[in-house]
Amino acid sequence: MKAGVLFRSLFRSKLNSVIIIVSLAIGLACVNLISVFIIRELKTDGFHQYKNQIFALQADDPWEEGEKMYYSREGSAEYMKDNFAEVEDFCRIINAGPPKVIVNNQEYFDEKMTIAVSSNFFEFFSYELIYGNPKKALESEQNVVISEELAQKYFGNSNPLGQQLVFGKSDGQEEMTVSGIFRKPNENTQMIFDMVRSVGNKNSRCYLQLSENANIELLKEKFAESKDEIPIVHDGTPGTYYLKGLQDTYFDTSRRQTIEASRDKADLKIAFVIAMMILGVAVFNYLGLVNNRLSEKTGEHSIRRINGSSKMNLASGFLAESSMLVLIAFISSFILLIWALPFFNSLTGSDIPLQSLLQSDYLMVFIGIVGFIMVITFIFVLTKVGLKINISALKSGKLISTGKIYIPAFNISQLVVSTILIAGSLIITKQINYITNKDIGINKEVLEVKIPRQYKNMSAIFKDELEKNSSVEMVSVAEASPVLEHYLVLLHYDENGQDKQYTPSVNVGDENYIKTLGIKLVKGEGFSESTESNQNKCVINESLAKIFPGQDLIGKGLPGSDNMIVAGIVKDFHYGSLKEFVEPGYVAYGNDGSYLMVCPVVGQQAMVRKAVQEIWGEKIPDFPLKMESIGDRYEWMHRENRNYAKLIGACCLISVFLSMIGLFGVSYYTSRKRIKEIGIRKVNGAKIFEILSLLNKDFLKWVSISFFIATPIAWYFMKEWLDGFAYKTNLNLWIFFLSGIIALGIALLTVTFQSFKAARRNPVESLRNE
Template structure:
């Protein structure tokens, strides 16, 4: 009998190939997409959980700011002995870093500089050596496994020596102290190697800058014992001794610790970590649940519509003596067969879409990871629940129904139609919300792309320089001037948008001393003219500004530091009294996620760590010719440090990659939502046509035209979409208004977004059902009247 039921179920599926395909494909797509979304959400919510004792690891903040100086860390270390270990780290100052073995150079993409306690705080999985002791002295380096294998193959590299070359430090022999496993995509850290901080004392300016309390260029992290509560440490930090803190900084020193696991979402200022966005993640998770819900609704609607055609068959079986258990078994086997096919196809489709998921989210998911943990429970539970809902319950219900009711096809009640319509309204509410989201996010991303940052960024290239370029700067600059495609060039100490230099110094303003904090950037004298940044008052840098230690502040700094005129303020530092000589207009020296903050400019003279080139033509051929000419000059002067040219507009756009990623995810989610909503419409229209076949025949016999029949079948559709709009628009407004609040610069939440979303939803609905309605209206009335 079981084999017979399976055979009958196969015949029923093949008999209605189109409907069966729609039924299964909708469920497969919905479950697959939701599982992929849930896997991504689980990864984002559980970042860094693979690191041992991460629950006892904290980020050190000063006045809620994660930018910390090494002097601050040393002070906390000496004053709070309850802290088990405390460390500080940052990316290398050098734009380019190489490790050399024999005659081969290996470039490091992300080199971290950390003190000796780094691996005492963060305990990564070890491959070779002891990371806790690996950074105890200068000239030590810890490699990740992939870098170690690239350089040394499969041999143990502990104790082996490499030549370290960078744009700040050259020809330093470093020893491999340990090798750790590659950082997984579940880790917010992103580095290839970690260099001992003491190695940098070979840099002439490094030691002097380390002595300043206000040189806040690091991020600091602490590990506390498991038996000590974090609040105990915070109370001690709040009452920390200020005796050894320099005057002027004591009132502004307010330390606290925050769980490290919160840094991923809450502290985007920490540039040595990858970051997420909790609000965006919550939205993506909700979308995953909604897609899953849509798929289940469609499946239930289609199964319900199909069951109507089986009522007379079941009635005949009962007339011929079939027991209730046999009826239940027949319905259950058919449902189980569909769900088994769904189970197989979900695994196949997940494997197919895995590459796309990894590309969109910059992750490294595997199929085993998709079907593990909570995802596996959801998957199995969903199939079991759907089996009960579409197999067991309908089987029991039909088995208990009166045979006459089954034969007369009167089992379905008006309440079922209301439920089906309610589910459809729910589907379109979701679709309209997602359409509103897509429209606004596109509008916001376009706004960010088109917003004038306050400086020219078109037709500008830049590259990191190096000691060879700086040593031969006169010759290099002379050759650059001869390239006809270059209109101008300038130097800076960091790329615009990616400056990590934060200073805190004393300033004398109108005779009164005050402590100020700001971003700092060294620039060539022509920097402001090059980027089209206008002077508000004062005078620009000249050839003597570097020697005179002149300063230029932006308008925000003038306002925040209460400077009325440039000549009112001076900054004593390193035995010199530098004058504030000018105020420049505000521009976005960081991404527009944050408001413009104070920035100070110093003259770097004729060269620095980055050079910008302004191209005098927008043609691709001219740009490529210019790059080849620059590269030729570069290779002659700097053969050991290859030129890595970048486009300023592209690097500026890269600051908003998280928003672009969110937009792509929402685009795909909306497409899936629209597809599932269309399947829901097909199921409903199919049901309506099935239940109105004879009515259509009678109307056509009485002279009704095709257009009138189509209008009748589509009559309620506009009403359903209108109700969905009323439900969706307030929800969408609240969600999008909350999302926009995370931007310092944002577009308007215009009314037309909601109107257009509703119109698009209605258009999709009409296009979906009209074809099926037209087919039903064109059926010969004789066939309709004979329909059983």
């Protein structure tokens, strides 16, 4: 088909063409973006030369029975390299971030992660050094390799090699020499760092590089057999080391350290399902509108068949039109994809660079999706076009359906997807609201102020100053934040001659800690005002007390730590995610921490923030103030769930919009096909309401069918998602009914406009040629 004829044909059916282009462009943009995300995540650290030979070293976790931790004792990796032929090399990695960096008398705070590693780091892993020697860059512990971005920030366009910078530390300052510049990879990597320095043989996270043909299972057996010789993490554990592949570690969400990023594979599964749902809606839209277009061309095809055209000739012309529409939609989808990329990165916590979209493996996926759509189109058109000569279609203005089952099937599928996403969005929002409003047992208005460790002695001074402020209700000194910064201890106790153990979480604070945080004391006196009498005392939570039913622990030694006297029992408070039940724990007394907990008078938080800033400016002007509320910390802890809500909500809106334009196209086609029938009915006295009912009843049936299909699917998947929370909202039936009502409202809003227009049309116009 000639280009001019092709474009004229598309222009004659402007509405159909525009809806197809818009629908496919949005659908392809979403699917392509999610595909890039999934592939990029699955290929994390795939750029390392020895990726298949690098394994993380794991050990038995002494604090959580049956769990493993990414940690190894000093000397363990050295023993393995010297005694097992399969182990060719190792590399240690620990967090070594300085509180501040000084360059040319300019101070920089809150720089990103600095890691301390073995000197072979840049040979072991394949991070690119653009300046410096990979073998020698980390020979000295006073050498540092920085990122390309930091080199530009610190030194501008001058040569950074050999330049000096100073790390501000708790025990003074340390001069470092820049020995290399590395370029951050375009590919995804789990290691988070901007500066690298060397470290000696220390307890740390460790990676092993094995020989190319190493038998992993056999090596694990050797570890078990040699456990008495290999230094272990803790004497109370089996002492066996384990191996986990470099790329597999990225999907291990149990890692608690901040050196590496991690991703739950469930994220990728959810993303894949969402992509398929949106692609399904877009394709169903497309095929439904293709079906409309075929119906419009039935008369033309019948004439051409009478004149001798083959079925393939008819199909080729139509396929040329469809191919042009898909091509335009594909190009448009790239524009939408570029526009949506920053928003998508913020929702998923990923960092997909724009240039990566042009990589060959991603482009192959894009082309594959378009190819899939074209194959479906080819099959669909061949099964429908020119099957027989339709004499009735030769009458002017007569539209003949190419098959009644297709339009309902396509639109029911769209409405099913939309209803599922609407229900999912409502349930996730309900759970987020539950998390936000749930009483966590701690006053969320309390402010945390982190004091630099070298100024730890200023905690008491800050406390005294703030207690003089009328906007401050109470102040406490603590060792760490009560949210996510507790530590674990392993305690053994004797029960009827049997050795038992438990692992309570520990927070440390002064005599005001319980009252400042608003934690409810349910039994005992708690900490007293006297510093002397609080020594070696603790307050336990209800979960810990339940471990010892029938025992009155008040005034007695804590089981497993008899020198720690229990001064009271407090109501369980949440210091972790709501995905987990509150663990047994206690608050130990201590008044020399580097955190301040400041409880403002109700409605006075802004005044307290201002007071803290003023005191900070007087006492510690050299360091930036780090202050946030307990509520802020709690929100941050559940940010992933909020991002899910936004992502599902965005996909829900996209799906609804695609369904709306699809329904609009179908209702336009339906009203045109029945325009003479409507004219006859109006001549015979039919009212507008009756005609609207006639035109809309099929759409109402589709919504009803889609509701009954979507409800059990949505219920199953959302129940699975909610089961990931220890504390969750109820899965009420009203949510699914509301989803159905919303879907019904959207459908009626979309089709009624077109139906009303057809119902109001003057019947003379439609019957003048009869």
